[in-house]
Amino acid sequence: MSNHIDSMALMNRRKKVMGDHTPMFYDRPLHLVKGNDVWVVDAQGKYYLDVYNNVPHVGHCHPQVVDAICSQVSTLNLHTRYLHDNIVTYLEKLTSTFDASLDMAMLTCTGSEANELALRMARHVTGKQGIIVTDCAYHGNTEAVAELGTAFMNEAKSTRRVKSIPIPDIYWGHDKLSEDQLCDYYVHAVQSAIDEFEEEQIGFAGMLVCPDFANEGLLNLPRGFMNRAMSLVKQRGGLYIADEVQAGFGRSGHHWWAHQQFSITPDIVTMGKPMGNGHPIGGIVASGDLINPFSKSAMYFNTFGGNPVSCAAGMAVLQVIENQQLMSNAISTGQYVKKGLQALQTKHDAIGEVRDLGMFFGVELVQEGRPATQLARKVINQMRENGVLISTIGKTRSILKLRPAMTFQPRHGDILFEALDESLRQAGGY
Numbered sequence: 001m002s003n004h005i006d007s008m009a010l011m012n013r014r015k016k017v018m019g020d021h022t023p024m025f026y027d028r029p030l031h032l033v034k035g036n037d038v039w040v041v042d043a044q045g046k047y048y049l050d051v052y053n054n055v056p057h058v059g060h061c062h063p064q065v066v067d068a069i070c071s072q073v074s075t076l077n078l079h080t081r082y083l084h085d086n087i088v089t090y091l092e093k094l095t096s097t098f099d100a101s102l103d104m105a106m107l108t109c110t111g112s113e114a115n116e117l118a119l120r121m122a123r124h125v126t127g128k129q130g131i132i133v134t135d136c137a138y139h140g141n142t143e144a145v146a147e148l149g150t151a152f153m154n155e156a157k158s159t160r161r162v163k164s165i166p167i168p169d170i171y172w173g174h175d176k177l178s179e180d181q182l183c184d185y186y187v188h189a190v191q192s193a194i195d196e197f198e199e200e201q202i203g204f205a206g207m208l209v210c211p212d213f214a215n216e217g218l219l220n221l222p223r224g225f226m227n228r229a230m231s232l233v234k235q236r237g238g239l240y241i242a243d244e245v246q247a248g249f250g251r252s253g254h255h256w257w258a259h260q261q262f263s264i265t266p267d268i269v270t271m272g273k274p275m276g277n278g279h280p281i282g283g284i285v286a287s288g289d290l291i292n293p294f295s296k297s298a299m300y301f302n303t304f305g306g307n308p309v310s311c312a313a314g315m316a317v318l319q320v321i322e323n324q325q326l327m328s329n330a331i332s333t334g335q336y337v338k339k340g341l342q343a344l345q346t347k348h349d350a351i352g353e354v355r356d357l358g359m360f361f362g363v364e365l366v367q368e369g370r371p372a373t374q375l376a377r378k379v380i381n382q383m384r385e386n387g388v389l390i391s392t393i394g395k396t397r398s399i400l401k402l403r404p405a406m407t408f409q410p411r412h413g414d415i416l417f418e419a420l421d422e423s424l425r426q427a428g429g430y
C-alpha cells in the first residue's frame, strides 16, 4: 500500500517537472524498479513479462553487457578523436555483418541522430532535398527527422522536402486489386512522388523506410514491392536509406539486418535502440565512397557517439547474440509464438491477422470489418493488469505490437498466450 502511495506521489512530482504531455504507457502508469532477462518488476514487487521492449535486446541487465560497461567505464571514457582499440574493433565486427559494399560506419548516441546524419549525407551527395517516407512514419525527434514523422509530428505537415506514399499494405490495401496490382499501385506512388519533387525543383535525394515497416504495423508487403521500389529510387538518382532502428540486430532470425531479406542493398543503414542493450549508442553504416567525401566536407563529430564505453556495450551485444545463438532462437521461438497466436485467432474473431518476422509480431485487431482501435487500447491495459507488457502500432493503433528480447523462450510464449486469451475476453474481443 505504501509503495502504491509512493508511486502516486512520484507521478504527481513527475507531472510538476515533466508536464502533462510527456508520453507514458498505459492508463494506469507503471512504476518499474528492476529488470532481469524478459522480466521487469514494479514498485510493489509484481513481476511483468516484457513482450514489448526491444532495447534490452539480449535481455534486461544482461551480465555480460553490464560487465563490459562497468569494466570500461572504470578504465577510460573519452571520444572518437583519440585512437582506441574498442572503437575500431567494434566497427570491424559490426560492418562484418553487412554486405561487403557497406564497409564503413559513423557512430551517434540515438536513432534520431543516425537518421539526421543519413539525411545530411543523402542531401549532400545528391545535391537534392526531397525524401520519400510512408504516411505512417516515425524516424525520430530532431528537427529534420521530425519532418519525416507523418505519424505524429507537426513538422511533417508543413515541410516541402518530404512526401509520403500510402503504406504498402496488403491487409487493408484495396478490395478490388490483386496483389500484383497493389504492388503496381504502391510503386507508382513512389514514382509520382519523385516526379513531383522534380517538378517542384526540390529534387529527389532518397527514400527512407524501415524494411520491416515496424511502426506501420509490421506489414505483409505486396510481393516484389521493396525490390521494385528501391530499384526505381536508385535509377532516379536517390539513395535507399534503411532505418533498422527497430528491425536490426538479428531480430528476424534469418538475417542480421531486415533489409537483407530483399535483393537490393541500401546505400545507408541507420541503427540504434538495441545496439547497446539500453546504453545509448546508434549509428550509420554505408560505403566508404559515401562516407569519405561527406566526412571530408562536413567534419562530423559527436562528443558521446561511439565512445569506448558505448563500443564495449555494443561489442558485448554482438557477442551475446552469437554466443547464445539468439538468431536461431528468434526463428524457433518465433515460430512457436506465431503458432500460439494463430491458435488464439481461431478462438477470437477480433484477431484479423497474425504477422511475424522472427522475434517480432503484429496482431491486427478488427471489429465489424474495421480496425479495432478502442479494443486494442483496452487489451494492452488489460494485459498490463494481467502481468504482460505489450503495446499498439499502426495508423489506427489497432495492431498489437509484440517485440520481446531475443532471449524469449516458448515457456514465456505460454504465459503470453494465456494472458492474451484472458485479456481479449475481458476487453470484449471474442
Ligand SMILES: Cc1ncc(COP(=O)(O)O)c(C=O)c1O
Pocket (backbone or CB within 6 Å): 109, 110, 111, 112, 113, 115, 138, 139, 140, 141, 210, 215, 243, 245, 246, 272, 273, 282
Ligand atoms: C524506426 C525508428 N527510427 C528511429 C527512431 C528514433 O530513435 P531514438 O528514439 O533513439 O532517437 C525510432 C524510435 O522509436 C524508431 O522507431
